[in-house]
Amino acid sequence: MKLLEERIKKEGKVFEGDVLKVDRFLNHQIDVNLLSELGAEWKRLYEGTEINKILTIEASGIGIACVAALQFNVPVVFAKKTKTVNIAADVYTSKVESYTHKTTYDIIVSKEFLGSGDKVLIIDDFLANGKALEGLIQLCEDAGATVAGIGIAVEKAHQPGGERIRSLGYRVESLARVKSMSVEGGVEFCD
Amino acid sequence: MKLLEERIKKEGKVFEGDVLKVDRFLNHQIDVNLLSELGAEWKRLYEGTEINKILTIEASGIGIACVAALQFNVPVVFAKKTKTVNIAADVYTSKVESYTHKTTYDIIVSKEFLGSGDKVLIIDDFLANGKALEGLIQLCEDAGATVAGIGIAVEKAHQPGGERIRSLGYRVESLARVKSMSVEGGVEFCD
Numbered sequence: 001m002k003l004l005e006e007r008i009k010k011e012g013k014v015f016e017g018d019v020l021k022v023d024r025f026l027n028h029q030i031d032v033n034l035l036s037e038l039g040a041e042w043k044r045l046y047e048g049t050e051i052n053k054i055l056t057i058e059a060s061g062i063g064i065a066c067v068a069a070l071q072f073n074v075p076v077v078f079a080k081k082t083k084t085v086n087i088a089a090d091v092y093t094s095k096v097e098s099y100t101h102k103t104t105y106d107i108i109v110s111k112e113f114l115g116s117g118d119k120v121l122i123i124d125d126f127l128a129n130g131k132a133l134e135g136l137i138q139l140c141e142d143a144g145a146t147v148a149g150i151g152i153a154v155e156k157a158h159q160p161g162g163e164r165i166r167s168l169g170y171r172v173e174s175l176a177r178v179k180s181m182s183v184e185g186g187v188e189f190c191d
Numbered sequence: 192m193k194l195l196e197e198r199i200k201k202e203g204k205v206f207e208g209d210v211l212k213v214d215r216f217l218n219h220q221i222d223v224n225l226l227s228e229l230g231a232e233w234k235r236l237y238e239g240t241e242i243n244k245i246l247t248i249e250a251s252g253i254g255i256a257c258v259a260a261l262q263f264n265v266p267v268v269f270a271k272k273t274k275t276v277n278i279a280a281d282v283y284t285s286k287v288e289s290y291t292h293k294t295t296y297d298i299i300v301s302k303e304f305l306g307s308g309d310k311v312l313i314i315d316d317f318l319a320n321g322k323a324l325e326g327l328i329q330l331c332e333d334a335g336a337t338v339a340g341i342g343i344a345v346e347k348a349h350q351p352g353g354e355r356i357r358s359l360g361y362r363v364e365s366l367a368r369v370k371s372m373s374v375e376g377g378v379e380f381c382d
Binding site: 023024025028029030031032033035036058059060062063065066067069070073074075076077078080109112113 | 215223224227249253261267301
């Protein structure tokens, strides 16, 4: 998606350690009009696919998922990263290794909001090593829900997550696919 | 706002310990069409007030803020609860006591995204003891930004936060104000 690629070229910043910061428009400050365009693009790509729910993960997936959900006219469910006193014990849970935080954490979703009738579009801001996405897929499998598709804003295609998850048979629609990036040369996208 | 009050009456659940769960439509599963209605109501209430940015806090504020921001046509900035390796050191920070989690945590916002020219609408899902909101106000003050207003979905008006923050001179527009609640009697709203 040219619009997102151009925005990353213009306002994204590459740091050592394979870090791509898009916090000017995507995951700290958020350009909600851009999110509308991302949502419209996923809606176009998944035209004809039955979707009744969007699943994402806190925190930076939530805004993207909610604005996209307006286009799909379906509810959002977001997986939570820690168990709070406000959530019932009756949850699906999955473990995720975080590349960013160098830790492992649990993600949970209430059994009340994910079930065997659901046709789920999973949405997230980034796909790199794919661990968070695998955790979300696991939650759907545990719930007996169908993963109808996956929508990613920025895929680091030079990392293994996207290929591994596609090889499992899931449809992954990434709107910007980074082929390579460096502090000196900036970001190059896949064709 | 009748729409939100009726939804809370219908689908909210009260638990011991002054816990009101609205996770069926507001902060775990999210009815994005309801969020659009909340956004439209804040837009109506703040008509004529200059607002160029919406500030919220992860995680459950983000969806509400992003959908509201579509109506205001302004960007969202969300304060983060922990410092990640992806964020620059150049941040404003404030401490918040969490009623839900029984802990104290830091919230941060990049200095790049909050500054002296900003007229900020602060949005969050809940206002109870007001600690998170005070933290967000503190970030604005530290940045030299103006708090143009505050938009809350559900205020627990029987707790002291709302009164304390209004008494400081801030305009707080809560779309549902809980007067009292109990496991047996359910929720009563202020007139």
